[in-house]
Amino acid sequence: MNENYNISSSPHIRDKVTSSNIMLMVTIALLPATIFGVYNFGLSALINIVLTTATAVLSEYVYEKLMHKPVTIRDFSAVVTGLLLALNLPPTLPYWMGPLGAVFAIIVVKQLFGGLGQNFMNPALGARCFLLISFTGKMTYFVYDGVTGATPLAELKAGQSVNTMDMLLGTIRGTIGETSVIAIMIGAIFLLLMGIIDLRIPGTYLLTFVIFITIFGGHGFDPQYITAHLCGGGIMLGAWFMATDYVTSPITKKGQIVYGICLGLLTGLFRLFGGSAEGVSxxxxxxxxxxxxIERVTLPKPFGKGGEK
Known part of the structure; x- marks a missing residue:
């Protein structure tokens, strides 16, 4: 035998796709929701988006410099975190709250646990919940077209009728990036076509949620009621852009199915029986x-190790 074989550690199969490529694609996919949010809510939305995203990037840069770690802002992960957080904020939020949440997301949730790939929860959602608990009044104050009121999802929970077409288009009260299902789905389709995500997690999530509200929602299989729930709140933004986060979702195919089922059940439980009309975060x-x-239970067993006899 004249061939020489190189012995090396895993992984043995490599891909040219890098973390920065993936994060850049996610950033591009979020642009339709971002642009519509600015169009829908005006200058205050734009300022909140810019300040929150810029603070996320700056926080990562300063922390890594102070800790003498390699600067990783070029991988776009901080941009994605800041942008996702901004899209989950009310457009009327005081301009200092978004940056405060961005610092919490980057420093507390991400960097203190080791940086990209080590955080145990989605940094943007961790920061949103931090702001929601700390500043409940400001985080639940919504205005659209000069009119203050509850979101359509809250009205639906209160037994009021809602306009599902307005909810589909996004001309409703809500956070900056969650209102337009059409804009969100344009970005989601882009990620699917680029192979960044697949249907396993979001599909299982949404299907489980629909089954849950059909059984326990008190309306049976009512298409208008189901559509209103799917178009209202952050379920679409969460299902396609946050539940699919590589770091905080299972790596096994069976695990992703179980994960999606958990997401659907918990969202339905929080929405129908919780104190808030939302529940995705x-x-x-x-x-x-x-x-x-989930990964421990669904991880395939190595050949010859504890397999069936």
Whole structure:
């Protein structure tokens, strides 16, 4: 035998796609929701987006410089975190709150646990929940077209009728990036076509949620009621852009199915029986905490190690 074989550690199969490529694609996919949010809510939305995203990048840069770590802002992960957080904020939020949340997301949730790939929950959602608990009044104050009021999802929970077409288009009260399902789905389709995500997690999530509200929502299989729930709140933004986060979701195919089921059940539980009309953020964070257990249960056994006799 004249061939020479190189012995090396895993991984043995490599791909040219890098973390920065993936994060850049996610940033591009978020642009339709971002642009519509600015169009829908005006200058205050734009200022919140710019300040929050810039603070996320700056926080990562300063922390890594102070800790004498390699600067990783070029991988776009801080941009994605800041942008996702901004899209989950009310457009009327005081301009200092978004940056405060960005610092919490980058420093507390991400960097203190080791940086990209080590955080145990989605940093943007962790920061949103931090702001929601700390400043509940400001985080639940919504204005659209000069009119203050509850979101359509809150009105739906209160038994009021809602306009599902307005919810689909996004001309409603809500956070900057969650209102337009059409804009969100344009970005989601882009990620699917680029192979960044697949249907396993979001598909299982949304299907489980629909089954749950059909059984326990008190309306049976009512298409208008189901559509309103799917178009209202952050379920679409969460399902396609946050539940699919590589770091905080399972790596096994079976685990992703179990993860999606957990997301659907928890979101339905929080929405129908909780005190808030929403529930996506908490559902994703709780499911993030279950990921190590899910992976432990669904991880394939190596050949010859504990397999069936």
């Amino acid at each position: 908490y559902a994703i964070i709780f499911s993030n905490l279950l990921v190590p257990l």
